[in-house]
Amino acid sequence: MLKAKLVVLGLENCGKTALCVRYITKRFIGEYEHKREVTYRCKKIVDKEAVELEILDTNNKECVGSAACSLESSIRWGEGFLIMYSVTDRSSFEAVSGLKRLIDHVKQTLGVPTVIVANKCDMENGRVVRTEEGQALAADLRSRFFELSVAEDSASVEAVVTQLLREVRQELQRHLLAMDKRPRMQQMRHALKNKLTRSKTMQW
Numbered sequence: 001m002l003k004a005k006l007v008v009l010g011l012e013n014c015g016k017t018a019l020c021v022r023y024i025t026k027r028f029i030g031e032y033e034h035k036r037e038v039t040y041r042c043k044k045i046v047d048k049e050a051v052e053l054e055i056l057d058t059n060n061k062e063c064v065g066s067a068a069c070s071l072e073s074s075i076r077w078g079e080g081f082l083i084m085y086s087v088t089d090r091s092s093f094e095a096v097s098g099l100k101r102l103i104d105h106v107k108q109t110l111g112v113p114t115v116i117v118a119n120k121c122d123m124e125n126g127r128v129v130r131t132e133e134g135q136a137l138a139a140d141l142r143s144r145f146f147e148l149s150v151a152e153d154s155a156s157v158e159a160v161v162t163q164l165l166r167e168v169r170q171e172l173q174r175h176l177l178a179m180d181k182r183p184r185m186q187q188m189r190h191a192l193k194n195k196l197t198r199s200k201t202m203q204w
């Protein structure tokens, strides 16, 4: 069974808790008492495979100082990342790049499974971030982009998490393949070293 640890990041009020609750229960609950980080655990079937899932709903107001420290430890823990912003809040959009940079910095590797989610697209009247801006940013950050409304569209929430889980699975497979290749590489290096030493001896 695949085990996956996902982290939901984003400035306050962009809909992180709403997304987690929507994914797990399929319900949208208007208001949430959310003062600290919460980890949700659930089991799902994704692409006909059972997945044991932990989803960390972060709670970082500013992403600076001690908040950034706790965010770093959450990122170290995670395997897949969902960076959220609200189309009605430009500051939440502007925080996305910094969060992606933090993930890359903490993980010290490129290609960390990450999706970018623009939320609250049902609030067209209050929109201050255009869809194209989100698409361009996601392309810049080499991440997939989704625009949705957690309030109105449960299927899109499911699609986002499923996509992220697929990326986590691919990354895991790549990692296992690399681990598998390592002993063979070591044997080859050893054989090559032996050969070089022998040929050196023969020269002498």
Ligand SMILES: Nc1nc2c(ncn2[C@@H]2O[C@H](COP(=O)(O)OP(=O)(O)OP(=O)(O)O)[C@@H](O)[C@H]2O)c(=O)[nH]1
Residues within 6 Å of the ligand: 010, 011, 012, 013, 014, 015, 016, 017, 018, 019, 029, 030, 031, 032, 034, 035, 058, 059, 060, 119, 120, 121, 122, 123, 148, 149, 150, 151, 152
């Ligand atoms: N209209 C609309 N409102 C939404 C949507 N998603 C979330 N909200 C509302 O936005 C507010 C914030 O949602 P939360 O899920 O608490 O946001 P959060 O990012 O977890 O916020 P913090 O806990 O402060 O970090 C709540 O009032 C939600 O009901 C959406 O898709 N559309």
